[in-house]
Amino acid sequence: MSTKQIPLHTITFKIKTSQPLRFDDGRVLKEVPFEADFTDKGLARLALLRQKEVPIGGTLPAQLKKPFAELKSVLSKRLSEKKADVAWSFFDLEKAADFHVRVWKAMREIPFGKTETYGETAESAGSPMAFRACGQACGANRILILIPCHRVVGSSGIGGFGCGLDIKRWLLALET
């Protein structure tokens, strides 16, 4: 494969939340640690760190300072139960499968505070019968919160969540 290495810049940081995040193990966080990967084209990954102790820091090249500031600003609002979003072009999803991208776009059509079933999201992604593949696409989402996979739930029950159902419940509670 001709893998031309695209430089990835990783940074870790914390955001305050109005609604403390309580993990299943009992830990309670008022400041939530994230890790973000940026390329020159945009945000490639946003993850919430579950570890106990997290080293905060990292360096970004000058041209990424502005997007990083925007990211922190939007996240601060979202973790304070306020509506805020970035544009689709904020992301760098180059090496993602076609169907996955359709599902991710469909998820961003779900309004703040609303939820959809996997089946419904599959349908708005153009494949009404692909509810199961839709679940896979949710699991493949690399951008927490901003691509709101937490708004997709099961037809009976909350469904799953890659990084822990405690986080999914918290994200949904932030939108009530």
Add this chain to the structure above:
DNA sequence: CACAATGACCAAT
């Protein structure tokens, strides 16, 4: 290429 295997599903036993 052609498969088999895998899933954050779903509706009906």
Add this chain to the structure above:
DNA sequence: ATTGGTCATTGTG
């Protein structure tokens, strides 16, 4: 609680 039906992606030869 189990099952048979679905679909797109990913890994293997």
